[in-house]
Amino acid sequence: xxxxxxxxxxxxxxxxxxxxxxxxxxxxxxxxxxxxxxxxxxxxxxxxxxxxxxxxxxxxxxxxxxxxxxxxxxxxxxxxxxxxxxxxxxxxxxxxxxxxxxxxxxxxxxxxxxxxxxxxxxxxxxxxxxxxxxxxxxxxxxxxxxxxxxxxxxxxxxxxxxxxxxxxxxxxxxxxxxxxxxxxxxxxxxxxxxxxxxxxxxxxxxxxxxxxxxxxxxxxxxxxxxxxxxxxxxxxxxxxxxxxxxxxxxxxxxxxxxxxxxxxxxxxxxxxxxxxxxxxxxxxxxxxxxxxxxxxxxxxxxxxxxxxxxxxxxxxxxxxxxxxxxxxxxxxxxxxxxxxxxxxxxxxxxxxxxxxxxxxxxxxxxxxxxx
Amino acid sequence: xxxxxxxxxxxxxxxxxxxxxxxxxxxxxxxxxxxxxxxxxxxxxxxxxxxxxxxxxxxxxxxxxxxxxxxxxxxxxxxxxxxxxxxxxxxxxxxxxxxxxxxxxxxxxxxxxxxxxxxxxxxxxxxxxxxxxxxxxxxxxxxxxxxxxxxxxxxxxxxxxxxxxxxxxxxxxxxxxxxxxxxxxxxxxxxxxxxxxxxxxxxxxxxxxxxxxxxxxxxxxxxxxxxxxxxxxxxxxxxxxxxxxxxxxxxxxxxxxxxxxxxxxxxxxxxxxxxxxxxxxxxxxxxxxxxxxxxxxxxxxxxxxxxxxxxxxxxxxxxxxxxxxxxxxxxxxxxxxxxxxxxxxxxxxxxxxxxxxxxxxxxxxxxxxxxxxxxxxxxxxx
Numbered sequence: 001x002x003x004x005x006x007x008x009x010x011x012x013x014x015x016x017x018x019x020x021x022x023x024x025x026x027x028x029x030x031x032x033x034x035x036x037x038x039x040x041x042x043x044x045x046x047x048x049x050x051x052x053x054x055x056x057x058x059x060x061x062x063x064x065x066x067x068x069x070x071x072x073x074x075x076x077x078x079x080x081x082x083x084x085x086x087x088x089x090x091x092x093x094x095x096x097x098x099x100x101x102x103x104x105x106x107x108x109x110x111x112x113x114x115x116x117x118x119x120x121x122x123x124x125x126x127x128x129x130x131x132x133x134x135x136x137x138x139x140x141x142x143x144x145x146x147x148x149x150x151x152x153x154x155x156x157x158x159x160x161x162x163x164x165x166x167x168x169x170x171x172x173x174x175x176x177x178x179x180x181x182x183x184x185x186x187x188x189x190x191x192x193x194x195x196x197x198x199x200x201x202x203x204x205x206x207x208x209x210x211x212x213x214x215x216x217x218x219x220x221x222x223x224x225x226x227x228x229x230x231x232x233x234x235x236x237x238x239x240x241x242x243x244x245x246x247x248x249x250x251x252x253x254x255x256x257x258x259x260x261x262x263x264x265x266x267x268x269x270x271x272x273x274x275x276x277x278x279x280x281x282x283x284x285x286x287x288x289x290x291x292x293x294x295x296x297x298x299x300x301x302x303x304x305x306x307x308x309x310x311x312x313x314x315x316x317x318x319x320x321x322x323x324x325x326x327x328x329x330x331x332x333x334x335x336x337x338x339x340x341x342x343x344x345x346x347x348x349x350x351x352x353x354x355x356x357x358x359x360x361x362x363x364x365x366x367x368x369x370x371x
Numbered sequence: 372x373x374x375x376x377x378x379x380x381x382x383x384x385x386x387x388x389x390x391x392x393x394x395x396x397x398x399x400x401x402x403x404x405x406x407x408x409x410x411x412x413x414x415x416x417x418x419x420x421x422x423x424x425x426x427x428x429x430x431x432x433x434x435x436x437x438x439x440x441x442x443x444x445x446x447x448x449x450x451x452x453x454x455x456x457x458x459x460x461x462x463x464x465x466x467x468x469x470x471x472x473x474x475x476x477x478x479x480x481x482x483x484x485x486x487x488x489x490x491x492x493x494x495x496x497x498x499x500x501x502x503x504x505x506x507x508x509x510x511x512x513x514x515x516x517x518x519x520x521x522x523x524x525x526x527x528x529x530x531x532x533x534x535x536x537x538x539x540x541x542x543x544x545x546x547x548x549x550x551x552x553x554x555x556x557x558x559x560x561x562x563x564x565x566x567x568x569x570x571x572x573x574x575x576x577x578x579x580x581x582x583x584x585x586x587x588x589x590x591x592x593x594x595x596x597x598x599x600x601x602x603x604x605x606x607x608x609x610x611x612x613x614x615x616x617x618x619x620x621x622x623x624x625x626x627x628x629x630x631x632x633x634x635x636x637x638x639x640x641x642x643x644x645x646x647x648x649x650x651x652x653x654x655x656x657x658x659x660x661x662x663x664x665x666x667x668x669x670x671x672x673x674x675x676x677x678x679x680x681x682x683x684x685x686x687x688x689x690x691x692x693x694x695x696x697x698x699x700x701x702x703x704x705x706x707x708x709x710x711x712x713x714x715x716x717x718x719x720x721x722x723x724x725x726x727x728x729x730x731x732x733x734x735x736x737x738x739x740x741x742x743x744x745x746x747x748x749x750x751x752x753x
Contacts, residue, residue, distance in 0.1 A: 064588040179677040209446035210617065211674045214659035218673055236588065239618075239661035243668055262665045280593035281663055282622030287641070290600070291593035291622070297558050 019096050020052065026230050027076070027198055028052040032090035034068075034075045037083060043301040045071040047254035049090075050328070053247075055197070058224060058231040060241040060262070063251035064277075066298055069234045070120075072251075073202050076232075077117050078107045095197065113143035116191035118184075118220075120203035126175040126183060132159075133171025136190045143194045158189040162219060181212040185219070192223060199224065202234045217244055238277060242266055250274050253299060253309035256328070260336020267362050270331040270338035272314045275358050285364055308341070316354050320346060401577055401609045402435040402458070407467035409450075409457045413682060425682045427453040429633035430467070432713075437576075440603070440610045442624030442641070444617055444656070446678055450633040451613045455579040458611070459491055460484060471577060489519050492570035496582035498562035502554040509550035512536045512569045519573055539568040542605070544598060560591035567598065571606060579611045584619060596623055617660045621645055626719075629653045632681055632689040635713065639720040649716065649727040651696040654735055672739040687711075688725070695738050696726055 020028040034046040046068040053059045061069045074080050076092055078099065092099040095114065099107065119125035127135055136158065137151035146154070152171060159167035162185040175183055184204065191199055201220060205213040221244060224231045233245055241248050242262060249259040250273065258271035269275040279292035296313045305311050311321040320341050329343040341347040342354055409428040412421045427450045435441045443451045456462045458469050460476055469476040471491060479487065495501035502511055513532050520526035526535070537547035543564040554562060563583060570578055580599065584592040596619065602608060614620050620627055620641075627644050629637040629652065637650040648654045658672040674693050679685055685692045691706040705725050713721045724730075 064590060181677050209615065209678075210659045211446060211655060212677065213661075214671050214673050217661070218671060237661065238589075239663040242663045242665045243661045266663060266665055277589055278663065280590050282593065282596060282619050287622050290597050293594045293597060294590040297560065297591070 019093050019098070022054075024054045025052050025093075026055045026057075026095065027232070028091070028093040029072075029076065030091045030093070032072065032075060032092065033088040034071050034080065035086050035088050037086060041302050044254050044304070045301075046075060049251070049254070049256055051249050051256060051259060053198070053230050053232060056228045056230055057247065058233065058245040060233045060235060060245035060248040061251055062235055062238055062241050062248060064236060064298065066301075067251040068254040069236075069251050070202055073117070073200050073232065073234050077111055077115065077200060078104075079111075079117075109143070112139045112196075113194045114196055115198040115200065116194065116196040118187050118191050118199065118201040118204045120206055123175075123180065123183065123207065125187065128175055131172050131174055132178075132186050136171070136186070136193050139190065140193050154193060155189075158193045159186070161192065162186075162189045162223070164189070180208055181215060184208060184212075184216050188216075188219065188223065192227065195227065196229055198230045198232065200232045200234070203236070204233070205240065206235070206237075213240075220244070238266065238281065250277070253301075253304065255309060255339060257310065257339045258336060259328070260334065264334050264336040268334055268336075269358050269361075270334060270336055270343065271310075271340050272316050272342075272354065273310050275354070275361060276313075279361055308339075316342060316350060318350065399437040400434055401437040401439070401472060402433075402611070403468075403470040404431060404433045404458060405468045405470075407431045407454070407457060407469060408465040409453050409462055410465045423682055426633045426684055427681060428457055429684075431630075431633070431635050432467075433628055433635060433638065435577075435609060435611060437609055438603075438607065439626060440612055440624045442620040442627040443611060443613045443630060444615065444620050444627060445630035446615060446656075448678055448681060449630040450681065451615075451630050452581055454630070455493070455581050455611055455613050459493055459579055461493070485519075489573045490575055491577045491579070492573060492575040493579040493581060494563075494566050494570045494583045497586055498559050498566055499554075499586070501566055502562055504554050507551050507553055508540070508565055509533060509536050511554070511565065512539065512550070512572050515569060515573050535572060536568075539572045540565075542571065542602065543568045558591075559587055560594060563587065563591075563595055564598065567595075567602070571602065571608075574606070576607065577609045577611070579613065581613045582615065583612075585614065585616060592619070599623070617657065629656065632678060632684050634689060634723065636690065636723045637721065638713070640718070643718070643720050649720070649722040649730050650690075650724050651694050651730060652690045654730060655695065658735070658739065670736070670739045670742075672735055673742055688723075690724075696724075696729060696734075699734070699738060700726060700729065 029049060029051050032046055032049045033044070036043040036045055049068070049072055051059065061072060063069045075087060076099070087100060090100065094110070126132065133152055133155050136155035137148065140146060140151040140154050141148065155171055156167045159170055164170055164182065164185055178186065204220065205216050208216060217240065220231070231245070233241070235241060245262055247260065248262045248265045249256045250265065250271065251257065252273050258265055258269065258274045265274060266278065269278060276292070276294035280294060282291060294313050299305055299309060299312065307323050308314070308317065308321045308325050311317040314321065326339050326341045326344065328337045328339050331338050331343050342351045407428055408430055410424040410426055413423040413425060414420065415422040431454055443454065445451045453462055457464050464477050471487065474487060476484070476487065513536055516526040516532050516535060525531045533550065536550050540547055540549055545561060545564055557565065583599065584595050587595060600623070603610065612620065612624055624641055626638065626640050628635045629650065631652050637644065637648065637653045644653065645657060648657055655672050655674045672695060676693055679692055687705070687707040687709055688711050691697050694706065697703065697706045709725070711723045711725045713723045714727070715721050
């Protein structure tokens with residue numbers, strides 16, 4: 001703690017109490033901590049995550065498996081199994097209310113109506129014993145207080161909006177009668193049926209083939225733009241992020257390690273982990289050369305390193321990284337923030353080497369450099 | 372297992388890897404596949420009679436030179452895995468021939484096939500499903516050695532076998548003493564390394580890599596890809612690399628075959644295929660790849676609908692039901708009546724399309740600009 005005080009360059013912390021001051025902010029997540037109590041101990045799956053999302057904006061959360069990105073989404077939707085899960089701390093401000101202080105009945109009113117989720121597995125997240133018409137209209141009846149017939153009409157309209165042919169016939173079908181791409185469209189229709197303010201899409205295209213992925217991504221982008229809803233996109237794929245969202249937060253071991261506009265984060269990465277991820281993506285211009293790897297594996301959740309969680313794998317780490325954990329810091333000349341001591345006063349001398357590597361990565365990927 | 376050990380071992384793998392078959396040398400054919408067919412029967416009706424077939428691989432021909440990395444791409448259900456398995460005679464072929472190093476694999480007797488197994492191996496996709504959880508690593512890798520033991524190699528002896536298992540564990544960047552551990556003690560990347568060690572321990576020359584990195588995270592994926600290219604140099608391997616991730620194939624392979632519904636629709640050198648694809652399906656497939664660079668957000672050419680069922684493939688060109696080029700050309704009858712043969716363009720670039728000459732970057736861009744994303748599901752059959 002004492003060492004942290006020595007580091008001078010922190011941005012002022014946002015106030016920890018009360019709703020966000022900016023009325024445009026739709027979702028404000030602050031210092032969120034979700035832990036799982038399992039037999040071997042406690043897994044801090046989400047350990048102090050902060051981000052905010054304005055109305056109509058799009059934010060991507062990207063990270064490898066186990067980094068806590070899906071748990072963050074499930075915590076916001078309050079869909080965690082508790083126990084073993086426990087929301088240990090933090091605030092989730094959504095439309096002026098802290099979701100973590102609301103009663104379950106109030107959450108049920110919000111969930112599905114004001115915020116909706118598109119799940120990863122179109123195969124398993126639809127109920128196989130109900131027709132998709134029943135499944136879509138369930139939410140409509142519940143939240144919009146209309147009759148069965150009217151709900152079915154609205155279900156048909158939302159299926160049509162996601163490009164499903166002959167929706168009058170489709171509503172009577174069961175999930176097994178559809179392909180993966182169509183099921184994912186049904187999931188999107190379901191999420192949209194009550195005109196939510198916030199759409200959370202958890203790996204919406206991971207289970208799909210690349211041509212179907214292109215269809216679904218284009219569809220999500222269009223629907224987001226048309227409806228004006230905010231989009232929180234969770235994915236492991238930096239390329240999907242690059243093509244879909246405005247802002248991005250990179251997660252590692254339960255924390256956001258870098259956040260900012262997508263152009264800044266992917267083209268001028270400010271955290272060694274982001275740079276490592278970008279470098280390990282195979283691409284044509286890297287053919288014939290070895291891929292850069294991030295050495296080692298993600299830390300064991302029961303034995304997290306004491307300092308920076310990325311330190312054991314970080315090629316730029318030094319003494320201070322082992323001792324204490326960095327906070328999110330501003331980066332010079334950029335809008336993005338990074339959880340790395342390279343941006344603290346004592347990292348200034350080492351920053352040059354990192355910047356050089358980052359610039360090399362990005363210019364190598366330029367189309368002009370490839371030609 | 373600590374992360375540091377894996378990391379140290381990864382670092383110890385030799386760093387340089389010469390790339391590609393050296394120019395000038397006569398291409399030495401390793402594998403030749405001619406008109407290979409794999410059909411699966413569909414039984415139905417009261418008498419459970421055969422009522423149809425799934426045409427998983429339908430009349431595929433390809434040639435792989437020694438030392439080459441041949442990539443096979445396509446969407447799920449296009450038959451790429453079945454093709455790989457049929458080549459190794461893990462699936463029964465319905466027709467055609469497979470010649471590996473001069474021997475016709477589909478014609479030889481069981482005993483000869485058993486010997487040939489040493490020459491050809493496979494690395495499986497799922498590092499969780501492909502290792503027996505009840506076996507220690509020494510048995511997982513040693514099982515193949517026992518099966519292939521003879522007087523010459525002495526693999527039936529425990530000591531010889533253990534040494535070989537240890538050698539190959541080291542070759543894939545793991546520690547020798549891991550041989551006594553069980554699969555659950557390893558991470559996904561390490562398990563994939565064990566799968567690779569198992570395949571290589573028999574000293575194969577030809578290895579089918581069936582989606583070896585699709586189940587892994589990006590940072591681990593790059594470690595495995597580096598390992599595979601190091602091992603290729605070290606053991607003189609020829610790879611048939613099956614993947615659906617087009618960026619991985621682009622990085623890893625020298626030549627690529629694109630499959631659609633049981634057929635190869637285009638074959639070309641990697642640079643040629645990615646730079647100048649001529650089959651409308653390849654064009655759409657490449658256009659669908661997301662690029663991790665926000666500056667290159669582009670208007671994509673999005674295919675309509677889904678892949679039709681391989682049990683009832685469309686007549687004529689199998690792609691015609693989703694083809695944007697056919698639509699553009701005013702639906703010529705040829706597409707739905709005549710099956711296009713693989714035609715050779717320059718330098719081994721083969722394309723199975725009647726109208727491949729019409730494909731160009733301008734045409735693609737123009738078509739993409741006109742598309743309405745909402746309607747992309749419209750071609751979905753009932």
